[in-house]
Amino acid sequence: MAARRVVVFPSSAELGPALAHLVTSRAEKAIASHGRFTLGLSGGSLVSMLSKELLALPQLDCSKWVVGFCDERLVSFDDPESTYGLYKSQLFSRVNIPDSGILTINSSLPVNECAEDYTCKLKEAFPDDDIPVFDLLLLGMGPDGHTCSLFPDHPLLKETKKTVAPISDSPKPPAQRVTMTLPVVNAARCVAFVSTGGSKAAILKEVLEGREGPAFPAARVVPATGELLWLFC
Template sequence: MAAGAPRGLVSVFPSPPELGASLCQLLLQEEARALASPRRRFALALSGGGLVSLLARELPRAPALRAQQWLLAFCDERLLDFGDPESTYGAYRTNLLSKISIPEKQVLAINPSLPVEQAAEDYARKLKEEFPEDDVPIFDVLILGVGPDGHTASLFPDHPLLEEEEKIVAAISDSPKPPPERVTLTLPVLNAARTVVFVATGDGKAAVLKRILETDEKDPLPAARVQPHSGRLLWFLDEAAAGELTGPVEKHSVL
């Protein structure tokens, strides 16, 4: 991460199930906070991958969930039909959304039938309509993953999109990770959130997490560039992902 930048609070759990249960507890706490505020809405942005199964296992069982008052968006999306198994929205639609009673009109997704640049512009328009008073959308919670190369959302190392400061949504047509065409939130949106949570599991993430969390780099990896301006930064890791960390962490036992 950038020299002197705070790394956030690192929480380590015995395994993904314990991590998932605590993540859902956090979402319920932040939901309650948001719904008690003048906004009366809980704005959440999710990433895909393994996060889908973590949330699908826990959230439908949460008795206090008030998904009818959610606004749900996605941190990035592949330009694929929603029926494709690699579609983030498609995965959530199949595994979670039908189980938590969130109104369809409150789920913001890309239009995968558009060319990638138009899909990004259309998604940005949808976000601006939902956050009319904000220059940059401010999510209550934004949950990110991190790749073994340090990418997050669809922001990849050494890519020009890391320098984007004007657009809230960007198209990428040369993703080093297939498929090449994607739509992603930009760093200004990620860093505007009230709470950002990185979720990482498995020993395949251990080396890059040590680099992000315990190394100062002149040219930080994309995940290390996520430093909320006024919000908080949390890391939820299982023991395997945290295996190479030597700094202080908050360890959690089985709930």
């Protein structure tokens, strides 16, 4: 893997534009290289920050973007817990990403079938890859060190075969979700963690420097050949 890069910003006012620049520069590079930009999104505070900063850019062109979700809650799209629903209202409805380029879950399915269905959608979107290789994944980290819907001490941390896995016992509600697995996360060309607020400072230190006992899920993100960035304030 390439060396990990950690960038600390004074506040979100500086982090936000840097995040937008990361996304657009990666998009430009990917489109020049292979004709499209594949982006994996996470929820939480990232939604409003990313949406605001991208919409502030002049002449933003998303026509060659393909967007997936690093994890998603098994709720209807109009539910405030739906990551897709939040991005649709704050970003997708205001830019030119084609509907065919937004890879959503089928929230009407039972959680196991939903994960299988999303696996098929990723296979269709990445027909040449045994494991989907995203140009950029944007991840968050919870106060317990979780990322995506991969929680501390959960069996899914050991998953090696599935691309997308169901989870029915999430310690953070809602309990039912689907999530990308570590093999997919670590196959990406670039993974960027985005973290704001001082409440996670202690856990962030342990993730970056290590701790006694099992590594936190976020610390298990180690791209095989891609870059790893930490952007926080």
